[in-house]
Amino acid sequence: MEKDNKSIEFYKRLKIQLEENTSWPAVYLYKFIVPANKGNVEKLEQIFKNNKDEITTRNSSKGTYTSVSIKVIMDSPDYVIEKYKEVSKIEGVISL
Numbered sequence: 136m137e138k139d140n141k142s143i144e145f146y147k148r149l150k151i152q153l154e155e156n157t158s159w160p161a162v163y164l165y166k167f168i169v170p171a172n173k174g175n176v177e178k179l180e181q182i183f184k185n186n187k188d189e190i191t192t193r194n195s196s197k198g199t200y201t202s203v204s205i206k207v208i209m210d211s212p213d214y215v216i217e218k219y220k221e222v223s224k225i226e227g228v229i230s231l
Contacts, residue, residue, distance in 0.1 A: 142223075146216050153212035163215050165205040166231040167222065171198055175225060179203050182221045 165183075169175035171194055180190060188207040195202070209215050222228055 146219070149219075150212045150216060153215060157212075159212070160208055160210045163207060163209045165203075165207070165218065165222075167203045167205075168200050168229040168231065169203060169225065170227040171195065171201045175227065176201055176203060178225050179205070179222065179228075182218060183207060 167179060169179065176192055183190070183205055188205050191204045191206075193202045194200070209218075219230060222230060
């Protein structure tokens with residue numbers, strides 16, 4: 136329950152910051168770190184498949200993790216947050 140409250144508060148603060156600091160629609164850069172297996176990167180790509188996006192990946196030096204950067208045009212802070220919530224369902228993903 137506490138984790139849910141922290142998530143709700145985090146997304147509220149994020150929305151306020153995005154509304155105050157950005158004119159929408161805007162280019163938004165997502166950054167994630169995922170355990171290095173093809174399935175995780177593919178899951179991220181599926182979440183963003185309907186957007187005209189630019190996806191860049193880079194493996195860690197030991198090959199344990201993959202860094203994924205996704206640059207995409209988003210219509211509003213609500214859409215940005217919606218994508219973060221979808222990505223949070225992928226096991227082991229870290230949003231930066």
